[in-house]
Amino acid sequence: DAGVTQSPTHLIKTRGQQVTLRCSPKSGHDTVSWYQQALGQGPQFIFQYYEEEERQRGNFPDRFSGHQFPNYSSELNVNALLLGDSALYLCASSLEGTGANVLTFGAGSRLTVL
Amino acid sequence: QQQVKQSPQSLIVQKGGISIINCAYENTAFDYFPWYQQFPGKGPALLIAIRPDVSEKKEGRFTISFNKSAKQFSLHIMDSQPGDSATYFCAASTKGYGQNFVFGPGTRLSVLP
Numbered sequence: 001d002a003g004v005t006q007s008p009t010h011l012i013k014t015r016g017q018q019v020t021l022r023c024s025p026k027s028g029h030d031t032v033s034w035y036q037q038a039l040g041q042g043p044q045f046i047f048q049y050y051e052e053e054e055r056q057r058g059n060f061p062d063r064f065s066g067h068q069f070p071n072y073s074s075e076l077n078v079n080a081l082l083l084g085d086s087a088l089y090l091c092a093s094s095l096e097g098t099g100a101n102v103l104t105f106g107a108g109s110r111l112t113v114l
Numbered sequence: 115q116q117q118v119k120q121s122p123q124s125l126i127v128q129k130g131g132i133s134i135i136n137c138a139y140e141n142t143a144f145d146y147f148p149w150y151q152q153f154p155g156k157g158p159a160l161l162i163a164i165r166p167d168v169s170e171k172k173e174g175r176f177t178i179s180f181n182k183s184a185k186q187f188s189l190h191i192m193d194s195q196p197g198d199s200a201t202y203f204c205a206a207s208t209k210g211y212g213q214n215f216v217f218g219p220g221t222r223l224s225v226l227p
Binding site: 033041042043090105106 | 118148
């Protein structure tokens with residue numbers, strides 16, 4: 001049973017560039033959430049997608065956007081990259097309607113902005 | 115009010131000892147409290163979780179103690195093993211549509227052999 005897969009694993013960008021990160025949820029899951037984890041910190045909620053719509057958003061600027069596809073996979077886009085965007089970006093999937101959204105995390109995409 | 119506080123920041127325990135990590139929250143709307151374990155290079159993995167209608171939950175060597183009136187909860191790892199060395203995060207979420215999780219800053223646990 002494949003868990004959550006994310007790509008790329010690592011990437012390096014320069015300030016001002018744009019990046020797209022990809023996520024395939026765990027089989028059977030229909031909801032995808034994205035989290036940003038700065039070094040030495042806990043994950044911070046960016047947004048959640050369900051039925052191809054952004055359902056909830058954390059305290060992140062509009063430079064952060066996303067998309068969910070009909071097969072439940074998702075993309076996270078970050079425009080006009082800043083040095084402070086350097087972090088591990090985690091995708092988590094879950095199944096709606098199971099009482100508590102038990103999150104299954106991927107291993108993350110490590111973004112370095114130079 | 116959305117914050118979850120966690121302590122200690124790091125913890126060193128001898129093999130066979132008890133590891134205790136504490137968390138506190140302010141938002142009384144939180145109603146689900148999971149603990150996640152993260153190894154280097156991996157994403158967080160759910161370890162154990164509790165709802166506020168019970169004061170304790172035990173799964174193997176891992177126990178959550180929950181104090182609703184104090185708005186505090188803690189993770190106890192009994193008979194700690196070197197393989198338990200990881201970073202532990204407490205988290206909290208509210209009930210209902212589009213739940214998102216608020217995570218604590220993490221505790222780095224080292225279990226010495």
